[in-house]
Amino acid sequence: MINTVWLTLTGLGITIAIVSGKIGIITPTIFASADKAIQFCLGLAGVMAFWSGILKIAEVSGITEQIAKLFQPILALLFPSISRQKKVLGLISLTMAANLLGLGNITTPLGLKTMTELQELNPTPEKASDEICTFLALVLGGLSLIPTTLIAIRSQAGSANPALILGPVFLTTAIGTVTGLLFNYCALKISKWRDHRGNQ
Amino acid sequence: MIALFLTISEWAIPILLLIILGFGHFKKIAIYEVFIQGAMEGIRTTIKLVPYILAIFLAVGIFRTSGALDLIIVLLRSLLALLKIPADILTLGFLKPLSGSAALGITADLLHKYGPDSLTGITASIIQGSSETTFYVLSLYLGAAHIKDSRHTLAMGLIAELIAFIVAIGIGSIIAQR
Numbered sequence: 001m002i003n004t005v006w007l008t009l010t011g012l013g014i015t016i017a018i019v020s021g022k023i024g025i026i027t028p029t030i031f032a033s034a035d036k037a038i039q040f041c042l043g044l045a046g047v048m049a050f051w052s053g054i055l056k057i058a059e060v061s062g063i064t065e066q067i068a069k070l071f072q073p074i075l076a077l078l079f080p081s082i083s084r085q086k087k088v089l090g091l092i093s094l095t096m097a098a099n100l101l102g103l104g105n106i107t108t109p110l111g112l113k114t115m116t117e118l119q120e121l122n123p124t125p126e127k128a129s130d131e132i133c134t135f136l137a138l139v140l141g142g143l144s145l146i147p148t149t150l151i152a153i154r155s156q157a158g159s160a161n162p163a164l165i166l167g168p169v170f171l172t173t174a175i176g177t178v179t180g181l182l183f184n185y186c187a188l189k190i191s192k193w194r195d196h197r198g199n200q
Numbered sequence: 201m202i203a204l205f206l207t208i209s210e211w212a213i214p215i216l217l218l219i220i221l222g223f224g225h226f227k228k229i230a231i232y233e234v235f236i237q238g239a240m241e242g243i244r245t246t247i248k249l250v251p252y253i254l255a256i257f258l259a260v261g262i263f264r265t266s267g268a269l270d271l272i273i274v275l276l277r278s279l280l281a282l283l284k285i286p287a288d289i290l291t292l293g294f295l296k297p298l299s300g301s302a303a304l305g306i307t308a309d310l311l312h313k314y315g316p317d318s319l320t321g322i323t324a325s326i327i328q329g330s331s332e333t334t335f336y337v338l339s340l341y342l343g344a345a346h347i348k349d350s351r352h353t354l355a356m357g358l359i360a361e362l363i364a365f366i367v368a369i370g371i372g373s374i375i376a377q378r
Contacts, residue, residue, distance in 0.1 A: 013262035033261035037254040049242040056238025061224040112344040119345035127349035140357035147329040153308050159316035168371045169329035176364035187352040
């Protein structure tokens with residue numbers, strides 16, 4: 001899948017540049033993108049290191065497990081097979097909470113840490129596990145209660161009511177998340193059914 | 201109410217930090233050493249991510265500057281004119297899954313051009329707030345775990361995105377009518 005996407009974006013881009021006579025723009029774009037990627041990684045490295053350090057303390061002292069207990073009912077429903085892995089469940093809860101509160105720069109480090117922990121429980125490391133798919137459904141749904149950046153740019157643009165969109169954004173992300181979860185649920189059921197048939 | 205939300209955002213991280221450090225110390229953990237150990241893991245994860253980020257930045261960069269994105273939008277524009285959806289909104293909807301910073305720039309532009317409380321302004325705001333940078337998030341998250349087979353997750357993300365886009369346009373027009 002990712003191979004196709006990568007080829008489509010790159011190949012279609014280059015082809016269209018050739019057809020429209022803008023081929024000269026491709027080489028500078030490659031260098032600019034490479035440069036931007038490294039700049040981005042440098043920025044990410046700082047917050048990643050900081051939050052990974054803080055989360056390690058939270059993990060060792062048992063706070064992550066306490067947080068998992070708080071969200072136990074929902075987590076048990078979404079992640080039935082890892083209901084005993086309190087550490088991972090705590091991280092999942094923290095990622096979602098950070099997303100809800102619009103703490104953008106902490107969501108990515110939290111999410112990536114959660115992914116590495118989920119991957120340790122993955123029996124098929126090359127392939128996303130059911131739990132990883134469910135977690136990604138939650139992340140891509142992007143449930144959001146306080147979109148901080150959005151409120152900021154709305155008030156900057158002189159809105160009479162910058163927070164007017166809070167309710168609508170929450171509702172929209174909730175619908176998006178539920179859609180993702182439903183799609184995920186069906187896809188997992190189908191793949192399970194296929195595996196089952198393959199074994200017979 | 202905005203003041204309250206912004207206060208929550210401002211306070212959340214410092215307070216969280218205080219609680220984690222305080223509780224760690226209370227539990228007699230060598231918080232400094234544990235922090236260093238965790239931070240080192242964070243650096244290692246980031247280094248492993250570099251090739252994935254490079255790959256996605258490259259593909260999205262070429263796709264945008266070559267005019268491929270614009271072309272797709274032009275092709276869809278006539279279709280959307282029938283549904284009375286502004287073309288700028290469509291650009292935003294297409295760009296958001298590819299690039300977060302570019303989408304934020306477009307939203308800021310639209311808010312200034314049409315006014316933040318107009319139909320387009322409100323719809324753009326809801327789309328900006330409710331959409332995810334799907335390609336980027338997926339390559340980052342799957343990259344951190346070194347997963348090759350992403351199964352149905354890309355389709356799942358894009359469908360969630362499409363539904364959110366449609367809902368955002370619906371809600372936007374309801375709010376703007378009042």
